Amino acid sequence: MAGFFVQRLAGIIPVLLLISLLVFILIHAAPGDPTLMLLGEETNAADIAKANQRWGLDRPLYIQYFKFLESAAAGEFGKSFKYGEPVTGVIKARLPATIELALFAIVIATLLAIPLGVWAGAKPNSWLDNLGTTFGLFGISMPSFWLGIMLILLLAGVLNILPTSGRSTYGVAGPEITGFYLLDSVLEKNGPAAWDALTHIFMPALALGVNMLGILMRVTRSSVLEVMNEEYVVTARAKGLTEKNVIWRHVTSNALIPVITVVGLELGTLLSGSIIVETVFSWPGSGSLLITALNARDYPLVTGLVMTYTAAFVLINFIIDGLYAIIDPRIRY
Amino acid sequence: MPSLTLESATEESPGFLARLLPRLHAKAFTGGVIVLMFIAVGILGPKIAPHDPNKQELTALTKPPQGLGSPHVLGTDNLGRDIFSRIIHGARVSLLVAFAVVFISGIIGVSLGAISGYLGGKTDFLIQKVVEVVWAFPPLLLGITIMAFLGQSLFNLILALVIQRWIPYCRVVRGQALTLRSREFVVAARCLGAGKGQIILRHIIPNVIQISLVIGTFAMASSIIAEASLSFLGVGVPPEIPTWGTMLADARIYISTAWWLPLFPGLCIFITVLGINLLGDALRDSLDPRLKRTGAGI
Secondary structure, X not given: OHHHHHHHHHHHHHXXXXXXXXXXXXXXXXXXXXXXHHHOOOOOHHHHHHHHXXXXXXXXXXXHHHHHHHHHHOOXXXXXXXXXXXXXXXXXXXXXXXXXXXXXXXXXXXXXXXXXXXXXXXXXXXXXXXXXXXXXXXXXXXXXXXXXXXXHHHXXXXXXXXXXXXXXXXXXXXXXXXXXXXXXXXXXXXXXHHHHHHHHHHHHHHHHHHHHHHHHHHHHHHHHHHHOOOHHHHHHHHOOOOHXXXXXXXXXXXXXXXXXXXXXXXXXXXXXXXXXXXXXXXXXXXXXXXXXXXXXOOHHHHHHHHHHHHHHHHHHXXXXXXXXXXXXXXXXX | OHHHHHHXXXXXXXXXXXXXXXOOOHHHHHHHHHHHHHHHHHHHHHHHOOOOOOOOOOOOOOOOOOOOOXXXXXXXXXXXXXXXXXXXXXXXXXXXXXXXXXXXXXXXXXXXXXXXXXXXHHHHHHHHHHHHHHHOOOHHHHHHHHHHHHOOOHHHHHHHHHHHHHHHHHHHHHHHHHHHOOOHXXXXXXXXXXOHHHHHHHHHHHHHXXXXXXXXXXXXXXHHHHHXXXXXXXXXXXXXXXXXXHHHHHHHXXXXXXXXXXXXXXXXXXXXXXXXXXXXXXXXXXXXXXHHHHOOOO
């Protein structure tokens, strides 16, 4: 098993290298001069040369790439053009918001999807199944950003019970400890702040989680349907276990194996989905930061963000692979 | 009893249409009707739209929906443009992008998958490395990055979507090709002296068309959402072309004042994608005997 992990880890490195090259080429193939964009059209040549030298833009491309690789390996992506601070710091400050949102979305999706999927799969063609299947289909067909807009329209606009955007009301949140507002307010035993954070995160998390909810529900349902025909389920029934026991102990625990893979796979989709949902809700995470950085042609920041997202995506898939091997003893590498 | 009606519509008692075409499920029927309508509106767009989608009527700014028979059925936006006409024109862009993406990525994915699976060896290794790298990008992120740097145009948009959507075809077709290459009819063709290209074209690809169709349906649904997402973020089609995504982007600041602006374009995306997914489900149910047996479908 250890061999498998080492092998997989070694396999990730060339992938990350190729990705960095691709990102680098893409960014430099783009039309538009970042120096001009930042300094304005009327800057004189000397100033442009100075800026180019400061940012290393006057060097040959391959040197720029190797420089970039060297610093990327150390977790440094240079200074952001826009913020004038190291990219790593800028991203780090925004990451907790995105991670908190993604985690909350996963919690909402799994908490709703798994029971629904199990119920639907355990009683195929019942009204519960029909309800669950419809729900699942709606979930996978729903554009998350539109759901976000509709939620704002309904819950914030018409009913006026939830705030439209942001992570917290100004002045409510206490000092930052971890950067996760919900966790922070619990640590500080600050009830109002926790409630405030909860009301802010609910809509974006629901919008972000809706596609995952649909997919998870459908996977759970079909996985349960398949497991229901297994011999050990027949055995469990034959020895007189109650239906509830059969479903929740014998069927669900086995049916959840493919579900875990899907959670992992969807995590990546969730991460990139957060870019658009964060934009809808003005959520101050790394996703909305990416859009800002792209609009400003902030090369280092864009590169850093794309690399962060991709590395996270690759890493998550790696972890899920390992988890899969641990959970299902039938899989041996 | 809602359960009874729902059940009878899908499984129990086949209705008139289901008797007419034994394989036609309620699912396939609903999905088919939605998709056909979408295609019809997309093709006929300019002919059936009551107004020019970009014409600004300054005397009718931000008018709420006025109902059938009135000049602006679904109301107007903040610039006095007719929502209904813009939605009809938007269908055209979605249709064009979705079909182009599915078709191009299908051709690339199926051929590369068939070559990869049938030839094996170094070719397979190389193609699979490319698959691995492209697949390592979070889906929407690659599209955003490409569009942001290449600039907004219909061509770039299609390119940005194709670049990742050929992967599912390639993976599935490769798996199929791997098993097909040791089947008797392929071995027989090889013994009779058929070349590699001939075997791939004549024997491998015809056998993977069905499964590719199913993948294509779901790819179409995801392309429509992706196109709308990119347009919403302002990196999709050029702003002068009305699309559902750009309409939603324009509507963002008017959420609290004009509910009809974000409602209708989004509803169109949702219903279209729902229809395509329904069709895809039905297609998979009828093509995959294993899923048919259990009555399941992911």
